[in-house]
Amino acid sequence: MYELERITVEVVSAIVCFILVRFMVKPFRLTGETRYLGLPLGFGILGVSYAFSALSYSPLSDYTVSGPVQLLVRAFAFFLLAVTYFFSKSERKPKLMWNITFGISVCTMTILMILANVFGQFLWINYQTARVFANIFNLICLVYVSIHALKSHMEQSDPTTLISPLGYVLLGIGQYSLLVWSVDASIFAFFGALALRLAGLAVFLFVSYRSFYSSERGRK
Numbered sequence: 001m002y003e004l005e006r007i008t009v010e011v012v013s014a015i016v017c018f019i020l021v022r023f024m025v026k027p028f029r030l031t032g033e034t035r036y037l038g039l040p041l042g043f044g045i046l047g048v049s050y051a052f053s054a055l056s057y058s059p060l061s062d063y064t065v066s067g068p069v070q071l072l073v074r075a076f077a078f079f080l081l082a083v084t085y086f087f088s089k090s091e092r093k094p095k096l097m098w099n100i101t102f103g104i105s106v107c108t109m110t111i112l113m114i115l116a117n118v119f120g121q122f123l124w125i126n127y128q129t130a131r132v133f134a135n136i137f138n139l140i141c142l143v144y145v146s147i148h149a150l151k152s153h154m155e156q157s158d159p160t161t162l163i164s165p166l167g168y169v170l171l172g173i174g175q176y177s178l179l180v181w182s183v184d185a186s187i188f189a190f191f192g193a194l195a196l197r198l199a200g201l202a203v204f205l206f207v208s209y210r211s212f213y214s215s216e217r218g219r220k
Contacts, residue, residue: 003057009194010054016201017047023208038084042077043204049074067127071134078141080105085148128182135179142172164207170200 024040049070056066083105149165174196181189 005191006057006194007054009198010050010057013197013201014047014050014054016198016205017043017050020201020204020208021047023212026212038080038087042081042084045073045080046077049077068130071130075134075137076105078138078145082141082144085145085152088148088152132179132182135175135182139172139175139179142168142175146172163203167200167203167207170196170203174200 021040021044024043025037052066052070052073055061056070146165146168149168153162153165174193177189177193177196180186181193
């Protein structure tokens with residue numbers, strides 16, 4: 001039901017995330033510091049999860065496998081964003097800590113992906129429960145990121161990125177709507193979540209383009 005609309009939203013979301021990666025990878029290219037990889041990697045993996053979702057809604061995919069995989073990939077993306085913000089203001093914490101955390105996260109994610117593919121049919125039995133827990137986990141990550149982003153922008157007010165916390169807030173509310181949908185199967189909550197997600201990604205796209213344009217203009 002509504003497969004075409006779902007696939008369209010997932011494809012658009014994936015494309016926007018991949019465009020955001022192009023903007024967000026710039027600080028890493030300039031400095032070479034791995035702590036700047038968190039945001040582009042987080043949004044890149046988020047885009048991959050949306051691409052998985054689009055594929056899972058199509059007849060080309062076996063949802064008993066792609067369903068659990070897209071849950072894992074999306075949860076990993078939000079976790080990576082939360083970890084990035086955790087380390088972003090921690091000057092005392094060495095880069096080694098970020099590298100270790102990232103390495104452990106990737107290894108854990110890889111193992112879970114293998115398990116999801118090998119035991120996909122078994123995991124499908126508890127998929128509805130897994131989806132609820134994944135939505136709760138994603139919501140916790142987004143609440144943390146939203147609070148951290150708001151604090152950061154209150155301390156260092158940058159006009160070009162002032163509304164970026166709004167993007168995380170919209171994604172968080174959208175995740176809450178998905179949680180409601182997981183519990184009571186409300187179609188309004190589901191499509192409300194998709195609309196909020198697109199609005200949040202649009203905010204990030206606007207902020208990234210504006211920031212990139214301002215920096216390019218500053219060079220001239």
